[in-house]
Amino acid sequence: MILDTHIDPAKLTRATRVSNEIRDAIIAGKMRPGAKVNLDQLRDEYGVSLSPIREAISRLVADRLVEFEDKKGFRIVPLCTANLLEITRLRADFEALALKHAIAIGTLEWESKIPAAIHHMNNSTGTRQAAAHDLFHASLVRGCAMPMLRDLCLMLGNLHKRYANILNYDGAGRDMAGEHAAIAEAALARDAELGPTLLARHIERTGNDLSALFEKHAKDLK
Amino acid sequence: MILDTHIDPAKLTRATRVSNEIRDAIIAGKMRPGAKVNLDQLRDEYGVSLSPIREAISRLVADRLVEFEDKKGFRIVPLCTANLLEITRLRADFEALALKHAIAIGTLEWESKIPAAIHHMNNSTGTRQAAAHDLFHASLVRGCAMPMLRDLCLMLGNLHKRYANILNYDGAGRDMAGEHAAIAEAALARDAELGPTLLARHIERTGNDLSALFEKHAKDLK
DNA sequence: TAATGTAAAATAATCGATTAATGTCAAGCC
DNA sequence: GGCTTGACATTAATCGATTATTTTACATTA
Known part of the structure; x- marks a missing residue:
């Protein structure tokens, strides 16, 4: 672990x-x-x-x-478009904010967990990979000294995950590994602009994909 | 009401x-x-x-x-400097974000509650004024269609209020009415830059005052 | 037929008591 | 003296049963 x-x-x-x-x-x-x-x-x-x-x-x-x-x-709680949009918007903003702080004050201890999480993600499949992906996001946010914000990021990540599970979203058509690597690289380079921006985009892309899927399957879920 | x-x-x-x-x-x-x-x-x-x-x-x-x-x-939950700083930071960011959205999509119904809230604040005292101040902040945020974000703003406002009550903070030395008026004016003018900025500053000022008071009285509260 | 009332069933809220765990403190030991 | 140990007191967790409320199903009526 x-x-x-x-x-x-x-x-x-x-x-x-x-x-x-x-x-x-x-x-x-x-x-x-x-x-x-x-x-x-x-x-x-x-x-x-x-x-x-x-x-x-x-x-x-x-x-x-x-x-x-x-x-x-x-x-x-029911699924709905407005809810999914809010989750996406808040999650992107909150994780970006948390990462920005982590980049500003994160310790070596924080840094070292990031490549470790990447490695786990790239070397696992299925459930274990999903768990590793969660840990990657958690590891980014972890360096920030705002416990309430960290909890909010976790919560919003879980809400996204529910939509993803129900909609069978698997990130098809995306270079997930590449996105993660770019975020990790910017974080480790302590780039307080690029890191949060890439992270927000990564989350927004997920949100957009989920929204598209949801619109498509909305009738089946009613 | x-x-x-x-x-x-x-x-x-x-x-x-x-x-x-x-x-x-x-x-x-x-x-x-x-x-x-x-x-x-x-x-x-x-x-x-x-x-x-x-x-x-x-x-x-x-x-x-x-x-x-x-x-x-x-x-x-205990009081501590780190907690107060996080509350301030998150509250400023979250309320600014909520106001920005409200300015973008708020209805006439939303607008109309703002001068009403100002009027209540300016024409009440003591407990009633404190309640009116809460309602002012709630009225700004209310136009935004993000229920989770609205709840978070309410929660963070309550946390600030606890510090304020315990530290006997009354906003002395500030032109509260002026700050509120400026925020309301920018909101009603649908200035998506100025409104959120003024609101964030307003909250940060409160946070800074609370922090100063807390440092001064920290020993008495232990 | 649609609206309304109502009795029965289902579910939510609450209670008082029991069980399990933790914290306290003084006696005994090194 | 400082550190363990164990009985006791306190508090937390859980249970099973009771009470209150809502929902459902059905009959009645305008």
Whole structure:
């Protein structure tokens, strides 16, 4: 592992464990966008009581994966064009801002994780490559000393990933490795203009591709 | 009310009502930064069971007012210089971005709320003026069609407000009315350069004043 | 037929109690 | 003295059951 903060699994509560599992399931597209969340069903599925289930789901509201309304309960946030556009816009701006700061103040420790992440990406496939791609973005942002901003970048990355998973987006037609390499190179060269710009473009390209795919498949998803 | 979305109080659950009350209390500085949150005590204080109390508090984690750690419980987030700087930086950037968008796409409905908010601010005092000031910032951002960004602006505004309340900041030495008027004027003139710039400066000035006050009083708050 | 009312079913919210884990503190040991 | 150890107190996590509310299905009526 390159970036993981190792956490003793015994320290996790049921609520945390279940929350993480459900988060992954939603991002993977295994829970239908717009669907009501049935807590009783999840209780059976995960074999824990309602309290931790409720707590688990309610944490995902902050991640913008679940919506909540008093006395109506929870539902998986629906997909829509406006939402996808906002995610793209914010993610591009926020990651660019974070990278700019990282370039300004990032340590050697920060730098060294970037080529490592690139190497992982280029030498893995499938699920592992997707995870490596996440780690690449996280590694760029990691040097910036703004924890709230870092969390926001992570959150927005997850939201993009959900669209990508549901739309079966695989970056076809793009020189992904080349884009990543250029971003990494600019970051390591501490180019505070080029790095963030390339990163923003990289994200906008993903967003545009996702939007195009979404428009095409929008009817099937309704 | 200028901006309030009217909500039937009977529709609120205990968890929501208590969450809002505790949020206000933390922002008002009535709960000591860094303090452990004692759920049993809150249970007595608010006269409801642990479930809604726990849910109420846990929602404030997303607002960055409360921190949580598995099996350790909740604590009021501490004040610190780095945190204040990040809030300032992000709030300035985010509100400027939101205003830029509002200027680009805001409706007449959006425009009209701005002078109204100014008028309220200039004709009220104390708590009511503070509320009017919040509404002014909300009214600027409101025209932008990015709900996540709007929520983030609200959250960051609340975080600034907590520092301001705890540090007894009242904007002394500033021509607040003048700053607001200039921002409003640029917004209404649809100046997508000047408006966001003035707004960012306005926020940065607040942030700088808060930082100065915080450095001065940091020892008393430990 | 469309609108309205209503009883039953489903779901959400909350409670009180139990279980599990952590933090405290004083006795014993080096 | 400073450091472990273990009983005790405190707090966190979870459970199962109860209560309140909404949703659904169906019958009634204008």
